[in-house]
Each structure stands twice: as structure tokens, then as C-alpha cells.
Amino acid sequence: MRFIERAIKALGYHRRAYLSGIVGIFLFSLLSFVLLTAKALNHQNQTDFKDRLQQFDAQTLTTAKHLVTAANNAYTAVSARYQLWWYGLLIILFVIAAGCALFFSWQRRQETAAYLLVGKSTADVVAQYVLENLIVFTGGFLLAWCLAMVSTQWLDHWLHSLNLQLFASQLDGNVSLKAFKKITKQLFAHRLTDFSSNDLMLPEHGPRAQVTTLVGGAKTYLYGAATLIISQVVVYTTMITLQRHRLLHQD
Amino acid sequence: MPLFHSHVAKHFRQQLTDLFTPAGLYYLYFTDHSALQVGYQAYTQAFVAANSTKQLGTITFPDATIVPYLTVRSNLLINGQHQDFSLLPENLRRDSLFLDQPAKHLTAAQSLYIQLFRGLLAGRQFLLMTDFPDAMTLQETRLFLTHAEAAVTHTDSSLIILTTDQSLITANPDTSWQQPPVLDPRHPATA
Numbered sequence: 001m002r003f004i005e006r007a008i009k010a011l012g013y014h015r016r017a018y019l020s021g022i023v024g025i026f027l028f029s030l031l032s033f034v035l036l037t038a039k040a041l042n043h044q045n046q047t048d049f050k051d052r053l054q055q056f057d058a059q060t061l062t063t064a065k066h067l068v069t070a071a072n073n074a075y076t077a078v079s080a081r082y083q084l085w086w087y088g089l090l091i092i093l094f095v096i097a098a099g100c101a102l103f104f105s106w107q108r109r110q111e112t113a114a115y116l117l118v119g120k121s122t123a124d125v126v127a128q129y130v131l132e133n134l135i136v137f138t139g140g141f142l143l144a145w146c147l148a149m150v151s152t153q154w155l156d157h158w159l160h161s162l163n164l165q166l167f168a169s170q171l172d173g174n175v176s177l178k179a180f181k182k183i184t185k186q187l188f189a190h191r192l193t194d195f196s197s198n199d200l201m202l203p204e205h206g207p208r209a210q211v212t213t214l215v216g217g218a219k220t221y222l223y224g225a226a227t228l229i230i231s232q233v234v235v236y237t238t239m240i241t242l243q244r245h246r247l248l249h250q251d
Numbered sequence: 252m253p254l255f256h257s258h259v260a261k262h263f264r265q266q267l268t269d270l271f272t273p274a275g276l277y278y279l280y281f282t283d284h285s286a287l288q289v290g291y292q293a294y295t296q297a298f299v300a301a302n303s304t305k306q307l308g309t310i311t312f313p314d315a316t317i318v319p320y321l322t323v324r325s326n327l328l329i330n331g332q333h334q335d336f337s338l339l340p341e342n343l344r345r346d347s348l349f350l351d352q353p354a355k356h357l358t359a360a361q362s363l364y365i366q367l368f369r370g371l372l373a374g375r376q377f378l379l380m381t382d383f384p385d386a387m388t389l390q391e392t393r394l395f396l397t398h399a400e401a402a403v404t405h406t407d408s409s410l411i412i413l414t415t416d417q418s419l420i421t422a423n424p425d426t427s428w429q430q431p432p433v434l435d436p437r438h439p440a441t442a
Contacts, residue, residue, distance in 0.1 A: 009322075114316045117316045
């Protein structure tokens with residue numbers, strides 16, 4: 001109980017630093033939701049594309065094999081890009097969390113010395129500091145989740161445009177406009193479909209079946225918290241061990 | 252090796268018992284402040300080397316051992332409570348306003364009391380103190396010594412005061428050292 005009390009009191013005492021921490025975590029969480037939701041949306045688009053292809057017979061599809069492969073590759077490349085950005089985001093979180101822990105170790109050295117001198121173990125002090133950061137992480141995460149939830153409509157529109165743009169840029173490198181027009185002309189010749197040739201790859205116009213659901217909450221929290229904990233445990237343990245060594249062996 | 256460590260701790264504990272029992276106040280004289288700091292470091296390091304830190308409480312000023320955002324009560328109980336709260340002087344024990352305020356603005360004397368009773372409440376048998384702050388008046392020092400003597404006697408502990416004040420040594424010839432004894436944490440076989 002006193003351990004929790006210490007962590008909560010420390011949060012209040014270092015509230016300025018932790019408020020900026022909340023802002024940082026808020027931004028991280030928001031970006032993570034955006035990337036994970038965009039990736040899920042891209043996956044959904046790819047599934048819808050495959051469903052639309054079902055409306056053509058096998059023989060017709062053979063003529064468009066090159067286009068279908070290029071489209072599938074473009075969807076995969078967009079997903080890979082989102083995944084890469086998300087990993088990049090985790091690396092940034094790791095580095096910033098480590099930097100903050102390094103700065104805080106220095107800023108809180110007197111407080112750390114107090115704990116060490118009354119007999120608290122390094123693990124005890126590290127656990128308290130990391131718990132404080134985990135509470136801040138949870139706060140920033142919840143704020144970001146609330147904001148993302150109330151902005152779903154806007155987010156859906158924006159992510160759809162982003163996906164469209166990324167998909168188009170990936171596809172452009174593999175299929176020329178001329179080839180695209182030729183293939184789609186062959187595909188749609190004497191075919192009755194519930195979509196036009198413009199909407200084969202990604203429905204650009206008209207109402208979409210459903211608004212994107214925000215995803216990635218659990219993944220953001222678990223991976224973000226794990227990154228934060230690993231980064232801070234390593235830095236705090238190193239710094240506090242060094243401080244303990246200096247306290248015990250100073251001449 | 253744990254067995255060897257326990258022998259070292261046992262030997263060290265015997266040294267402490269020989270030097271600083273029965274329970275009470277003990278005074279070690281140092282010629283100046285820097286010699287006192289060296290002596291303090293040597294004593295604390297001896298406790299660490301003998302794996303006996305759980306028996307040691309420290310009282311220092313300016314103190315690095317008060318956590319400013321915790322209440323005075325939380326600072327008192329930071330290492331657990333092995334003694335009854337009635338150990339505290341009545342005026343301190345009943346002053347809830349003081350006990351529940353954050354410990355960031357304590358006076359020199361208040362800080363010493365908190366560190367003393369924190370060590371005693373945690374069941375530490377030997378408390379090491381580095382002299383009295385200049386800010387404390389003679390009357391405050393006497394009052395502290397009176398309370399400290401009653402508390403350490405009650406808990407069967409010893410308060411070892413490292414001081415540059417020759418008058419304290421002269422006034423307590425039976426429990427003071429002009430030349431502070433050396434604590435040797437080594438096992439007799441390796442010493």
C-alpha cells in the first residue's frame with residue numbers, strides 16, 4: 001500500500017514533467033491508432049477487391065492477371081508501409097522513454113538517494129518510478145482513445161483518402177495508365193457489375209458500406225506499455241545501481 | 252557464500268554489541284567536520300560490507316533521507332513499523348496536522364526527530380547520527396537528547412552520535428570515545 005502511495009504522491013510532486021509525458025503518450029497512442037486502423041482498413045479494401053473480382057468469370061480474369069497481381073502487391077506494400085511506420089513509432093517511444101528516464105534519474109537523484117539511504121532496494125525504487133510512468137501512459141492512452149472515438153467519422157474519411165493515395169502511388173509504379181485502361185475495358189466489356197471500372201480497385205465515390213471501426217487499442221496499450229517498461233527499467237536500473245555504488249563507495 | 256556471510260554478520264554484530272551496548276547514547280569525537288564525514292562513511296561502509304544494513308538507521312543533516320512529497324507520517328513509516336507508535340513523544344504523536352503534512356519544509360530539529368523515530372519504528376538497532384545542525388539551539392539539542400535517550404532505551408537500541416563537540420564527550424565519559432573505535436567487518440579468519 002505504501003508503495004502505491006509513494007507512486008501517487010510522486011506523480012503529484014512531479015506533475016509538470018508528467019503532464020508533458022501525458023501529452024507525449026497521447027500523441028503516440030493517437031498515431032498508433034491511426035496506423036493500425038489504416039492498416040486494417042487497407043486489409044478490408046483488399047478483401048473487398050477480391051470479392052469484386054468474383055463477379056468476373058475465370059477466363060476474363062486471366063486476361064487481367066497482371067493487373068490483379070499488381071493490385072494485390074500494391075495492397076500488400078501499403079500494409080507493409082503502415083507496419084514499418086508503426087515499428088518506427090515504437091522505436092521512437094523507446095528512445096524518448098529512455099531519454100526521459102535518463103533525465104529523471106538525474107533530476108530525482110536526491111529523492112533516489114533518500115530511498116537508498118533508508119534501505120530501499122534498487123528494484124523497489126525502479127518499480128516505483130516505472131509504475132508512475134505506467135500510470136501516466138494509461139492516462140495519455142485513454143485520452144487519445146476518447147478523442148479517436150469521437151473523431152471516427154472524420155478519421156474514416158481521412159484514412160480512406162490516405163489509403164487511396166498510397167495505393168495509387170504503389171500501383172502507378174507497376175501498371176501504366178494506358179495498360180490499366182486497356183485491361184479494365186476488356187474486363188468490363190459486356191459485363192453487368194454493381195460497380196464501375198473506376199471503383200474496381202478502391203471505391204472512390206459514393207457511400208461506403210460502413211464507417212471504419214477504430215482498431216488497435218489493445219495492441220497499442222500492450223506494445224506501448226511493454227516498450228515503455230523495458231526502456232525505463234533498463235535505464236533506471238543502470239542509473240540507480242550506479243548511484244547506489246557511488247553512495248556506498250564515496251570517499 | 253551465505254554461510255560465510257552469516258559468520259561475518261555475526262562477528263560484526265558481536266563487535267557492535269561489545270562497543271555500543273547496553274542501549275543508550277554513544278558519542279564519538281572527531282576533530283573537524285571533514286574527519287567526521289570520513290568516519291561516518293567508514294562506519295556505514297562497514298555495515299554494508301558486513302551485510303548488516305538492516306540493523307542500521309542513519310540521521311544526517313542536511314538530510315538526503317527525507318522524501319519531500321510524502322507526508323511526515325509516511326516518512327516515519329517508510330521502512331515499516333516494528334514498534335508501537337506510542338514510542339513517539341506525545342506532542343508529536345498527537346499532532347495530526349503536522350504528521351499529515353508533506354515533509355518538504357521541515358526544520359533542522361524536526362528532520363532529526365523524524366529520522367530518529369523512523370529508524371526506531373523500523374526496528375533498527377543501531378542509529379548513526381552526524382552531529383547536530385548549527386541551526387539547533389542548545390536547548391533544542393538537550394531536548395532531542397532527552398527524547399532520544401528515552402526512546403532508544405525503550406527499544407533496546409543505540410544512538411551513535413559522531414560529533415565535533417568536545418563538551419558532549421566530556422559530559423559523557425563512560426559512553427564516549429576520544430578516538431573512535433574502528434569497525435572491522437572482516438571475518439576473524441580472514442582478518
